[in-house]
Amino acid sequence: MTEKTLPEHLPYRPCAGMMILNKKGQVFVGKRIDMVSEHWQMPQGGIDDGEEPLDAALRELDEEIGTRDVELVHCLEEWLTYDLPNELIGKVWKGKYRGQKQKWFLFRFLGEDQDINIVTHHPEFSEWKWAEVSEIPQLIVPFKRDLYETILQRFAPKL
Incomplete structure (x- = not known):
């Protein structure tokens, strides 16, 4: 196993993350x-630049799933970070970042499944589904699992 070498001089990319719950308490994943x-x-x-994290979250929802029909349940106060694996450093985000620092929001989806449209102007997802909260860590790419487990722990009282 090779040791991970992070480019310490690279910053984290500021990002908004959204956990969206449907009426059954399931989580949107793409x-x-x-x-x-x-x-x-x-x-x-x-x-x-100059955008508030909540505004970015709502914009990204529209861009990625075609709807903003959500209500805010909770926002994590702290920023969470993850590092890219070596094989992705320099290949994503034009090589400017070592990973992301994220402000996470928990939303309740108010619409119906047919309101979700992943065929947006710049599609990010090839498919989507509602997953049980307990399934989330196993579904996620391995380098983000620790981050997702932290998110689930922090949001647990609100789920």
Whole structure:
């Protein structure tokens, strides 16, 4: 096993992450269109300069799943980070970042399944589904599992 060497000089990319619950308490996950793997993720996206994290989260929901029909349940106060694996450093985000620092939001979806449209202007997901909370860590790409387990722990009282 090779030791991970992080480019310490690279910053984390500011990002908003969204955990969306349906009426049954299941979580929205999507399969990334640019990955040839069986892994899923919750919606997330970069925060533009001068943009508030909540505004970025709502914009990203519209861009990634075609709807903002949600209500905010909770927001984590702290920023959470993850590092990219060595094989992705320099290949994603134009090589500018070592990983992401994320502000996470818990939303309740108010619409119906047919309101979700992943065929957006710049599609991010090839497919989507509702998953049980307990399934989430096993569905996620391995380098984000610790992050997702932390998110689930922090949101647990609100689920």
